Amino acid sequence: MKVRPTLIGLLALGLSVGAARAQTQPAAPPAQTQTTPAVPAAPQTRPIPAANYVALGVFYYEQGKYDEAYVSFRAASELEPTNSNALLGLGRSQVKLRLYSAAIETLKKLIGVDSRNMSAYIALSQAYQQQYIGAGDRASVAGNLAEALRVLTDAETLAQAQTGTDRAVSLSKVWNERGYVYRLQGDGPQAIDAFKQASTLNPDNAIFLYNLGDMYYATGNLPVALDYLQQAVIADPRDPYNRAYYAKLLALSGNLTAARPEAAQAAKLAPTNAYAVGQYGVVSYLAKDTGTATAQLNAAVKLDPLRYPEFYYYLGRLNLDGGDLKSARENLTRAAALGSSTPEYAYYLGLSYERGAGAIAPDRVKARENYQRALKLNPNYKPAQDGLNRVGAS
Template structure:
């Protein structure tokens, strides 16, 4: 195919698959099914890659690469999208939407600092771009830069007082500060303008779930699903609602529906695995945790939780390997260190258990459970003075936590060793 024909063919296929100039985060979903036109773009893009040097003077190329980048972003192929945005911006650096979409790609890939840089580049071209200011505020919120976030939002709403996305991000800002009333106010403000605005519905549902208002959450999330039956965030939140109510079978049904849309989301796989664990279907739980690990091999939570289920399945050597990996990824995890300490304790490896309970307590010094087991290990090692001092501190922490039963048990163990 001639070079000029490649450009024209890709333009036609991009139009056919419906690529837009603006890609919003809620539109980003992995492609579970490729249409005939989308499959054709795969081959055409390979041909284009080979012909890029000879096409550099083609005025259509920056726009074409921008369209391809948007397609990859919408399909959650962030690395490929970012490469294409960088190439097209290298050819024409004043493409505001390219900067904004590349920032969105970085943000969804967990690189908020790079996202801020992209959004700032867009705003250097169009300082009064309210949408750009809102995206910048979103990235600043992810970085916990609340002061800058608020400043960006106030500027965005000054430019466009009816910008729904800015209202939702302002609600998220208040939620981050722990002001759930303020958050709810801003989400409802957006919904008064557009009762079908999905980001506001899902964020409001999240507030209700976290606040234990499960009936209100179900009502709001049902509204969201009537608008978009495959909205993964709404489906996952409904799963969380049923999980909190201990209806694990129902929770699984919603997590499965969410995974049909976002099959590469490790957090969804963990939620599914947690439900199987509560149902004591350990084989299925391990399989789901493994899916989470495959989706993100650096997810320490998935490694640790899989280790815990392997312990329940009496697969102790395998469990230790999972705990070791989890702690290599996240050395300060008190929960993982404690769980590995319990395994070592059950195996009679007391020095290793002691080291893990010490590690757990150093990461979580307000939790007396770590000291309780530290005392048990020291007692078995016949290190009585250290054990008594450990029981004493544990008893004090239990009393502060209002657990008089455990405090009394620690005191009894101290007296028994006197």
């Protein structure tokens, strides 16, 4: 019978042979060798998963750090080019950074990858709208609003195929976006109808109630606007935007007693929110509390210097009231530049140039230019026409 050697046996045999050789052979003289320091092995790094970059991007996006969010989502999309969450976050971040063309391409790619992603259609519609809003030459993006509506038609088809609560929520988002587009097209009644459809489908959504209130105010129906904004505040009591806007409209309606605590509460809820802080300033101005108005409006434009021309406008009004024409011209110039479609801003800038005080001389040429600009924006704006009559039309 043949015996199969085991691994232990082979190891034992090798050791015994080695020992025998060591005993019978003379020892060799030690070689003169140069020792080389051992090089540590390079640590093996594990690649960061795309999901980690997506989570980081979401964190940055929610913090309003859109540059960092963009970098994170882009890294995720490079690791996984078909990752829906990465592409959606990248597209949204690009919109925030005003990279509109890139955002549109990113979101189109997402729809190609995931044609049933409702958020992708909504985000693409928003990208078209934002590109239209941000364009210096509207003629170059004249087709954007039609494209936004076309995308929303595709989204509605997708939503109709859903069932239950998902269907109602998705359809409400589609109608809400349509309301935004109709407003940009200047169709107030159709925008109101769209926002109503959204609110009917999702009646507890404070954003839809806010949009209805905002649209009714824009079309001159202040009482109904107040009703919807009050509902928005009830639906989401901790939202500073709803409460601040509600406070402003209360003040404009003449109910300053109710407006002031609402405005103060909005600013207290969000002390670093420029809109809430600024509207507290607006309400304080309307209530003739110049100290609070000045402090809150200055704080608001420091928090966000470029987003709210209204706050520069009210600062300019405060300056005019106080006879500080230099500051009035500075603040109203900013208001008119940032809010270039608002005739009131141009008119009050013209008024600041029409006036003179101390070392600040009147400038009838600039006054005339701004009155004409206000009339171009609104040919029926009587204060601007009266101003133009005072300084002369030529």
